[in-house]
Amino acid sequence: MNLPPHLTIRGDHLWIGEHDTTDLARTWGTPLYVTDQDRIAACYAAYRDALTAEYSRVRILYAAKANGNLAVLRTLAGLGAGADVFSSGELHLALSAGMPPGTLLFNGSSKSRSDLALAVEKKVPVSVDSLDELRQLDAVAALAGTTARIAFRVNPAIDVPTHPKIATGLATSKFGIAHNLIPSAYREALDCPHIDPVGIHCHIGSQILAVEPFARACEVMMRIVGEITDLGVGLEFVDLGGGLGIPYHRGDGERAPSPHDYARAVVPLFREGIREAGISPELWIEPGRSLVADSTILLAGVNSVKPAHRTFVNVDAGFNLLVRPAMYDSWHEVIAANKAGRDGTVLYTIAGPICETGDILAHDRMLPGLASGDLIAVLDAGAYGFAMSSQYNSRPRCPEVILNGGKAALMRRGEDIADLTRTMETPPWQEPGH
Numbered sequence: 001m002n003l004p005p006h007l008t009i010r011g012d013h014l015w016i017g018e019h020d021t022t023d024l025a026r027t028w029g030t031p032l033y034v035t036d037q038d039r040i041a042a043c044y045a046a047y048r049d050a051l052t053a054e055y056s057r058v059r060i061l062y063a064a065k066a067n068g069n070l071a072v073l074r075t076l077a078g079l080g081a082g083a084d085v086f087s088s089g090e091l092h093l094a095l096s097a098g099m100p101p102g103t104l105l106f107n108g109s110s111k112s113r114s115d116l117a118l119a120v121e122k123k124v125p126v127s128v129d130s131l132d133e134l135r136q137l138d139a140v141a142a143l144a145g146t147t148a149r150i151a152f153r154v155n156p157a158i159d160v161p162t163h164p165k166i167a168t169g170l171a172t173s174k175f176g177i178a179h180n181l182i183p184s185a186y187r188e189a190l191d192c193p194h195i196d197p198v199g200i201h202c203h204i205g206s207q208i209l210a211v212e213p214f215a216r217a218c219e220v221m222m223r224i225v226g227e228i229t230d231l232g233v234g235l236e237f238v239d240l241g242g243g244l245g246i247p248y249h250r251g252d253g254e255r256a257p258s259p260h261d262y263a264r265a266v267v268p269l270f271r272e273g274i275r276e277a278g279i280s281p282e283l284w285i286e287p288g289r290s291l292v293a294d295s296t297i298l299l300a301g302v303n304s305v306k307p308a309h310r311t312f313v314n315v316d317a318g319f320n321l322l323v324r325p326a327m328y329d330s331w332h333e334v335i336a337a338n339k340a341g342r343d344g345t346v347l348y349t350i351a352g353p354i355c356e357t358g359d360i361l362a363h364d365r366m367l368p369g370l371a372s373g374d375l376i377a378v379l380d381a382g383a384y385g386f387a388m389s390s391q392y393n394s395r396p397r398c399p400e401v402i403l404n405g406g407k408a409a410l411m412r413r414g415e416d417i418a419d420l421t422r423t424m425e426t427p428p429w430q431e432p433g434h
């Protein structure tokens, strides 16, 4: 299996970094998310080195929605990352993690007035998704007696080879402004007294396993960069978005393009475009998944094994904690963490504890013979994993542990039963004695 370097099999056990997963499960219980901080740092460094080898003025904005834990954001902030934030909540988290406001970009196709006011107050640049939003932001900035720095989100009309739910740059997508309308949008922005157009932005989708779509999007963007520079826009940054995929099918030896492959395919086109336009803006990119996905595993305990039309392994984590298999038919590699040295001899379907037929983490996997009390590890769970978790079926969310060398600590405690009712209110007519 094509494992990332921080995952190793020693004897019969799966290790993450310097930690035996069976020790982690014994200490913290299951289910349990475990994140290797050093792996995130290595992924960030790979991007930074690959990009700066091609162009010196680069900023990496981590897509905070992939994993919004403050410990993850702090790790990346400490390395110099900014963030792509998609809500007021993510904006607050990124600032709390120590990221300077000018290194954030507030994205989103449906921002409220209060979102816009927060961006203006905190001086965070906004990726504007419509002319309606532009006019509202102009008014909000006027009220605050200031100017809002903006980019427009370009819809480059690029078809990408990924799951339809995560292709965001199609002509039919809800995101961005059609590329042919972008120059007139900048013309209007230049006329807005409280708007300062300083950037341009696109994001074509997620889990993309080829570099060509990024190169094509970059070409579309650079054509527009030339046009709007001629209109008088002084571009300070060109943000080409995120979306590089990771090799979830590790058992088949799947490969994903590296940050190096990405940089080699895209940055020369960017350099050519800005040379023709006669400008030298910063190059921004917004990776989420490829920075954090493989840093994290989800450990789940086996409750029972049931031979049926398939042999089900019933575990204590389901789509309440990892929704990707149910939502996108995603593949996550599964390892028997306490029997990892043994050959797969039995075909299993790994089922969660949720009251839904679709609560299957993995179909038809060859694993060593499993029994109640065994431990399984679901790999590549660091992006859109805990971040998309829920309390469905009134299951408190599990804890998240972060590792740093030989150290391990909670980065989020597990919820308990009291957390289930913490935000519930009793209507007065249901109060005892009413």
Ligand SMILES: *Cc1c(COP(=O)(O)O)cnc(C)c1O
Pocket (backbone or CB within 6 Å): 063, 065, 066, 084, 086, 107, 203, 205, 206, 207, 241, 242, 243, 244, 286, 287, 288, 289, 290, 383
């Ligand atoms: C989700 C998102 C990203 C990150 O996508 P990944 O596939 O996780 O790299 C970047 N930019 C925007 C605007 C996004 O919505």
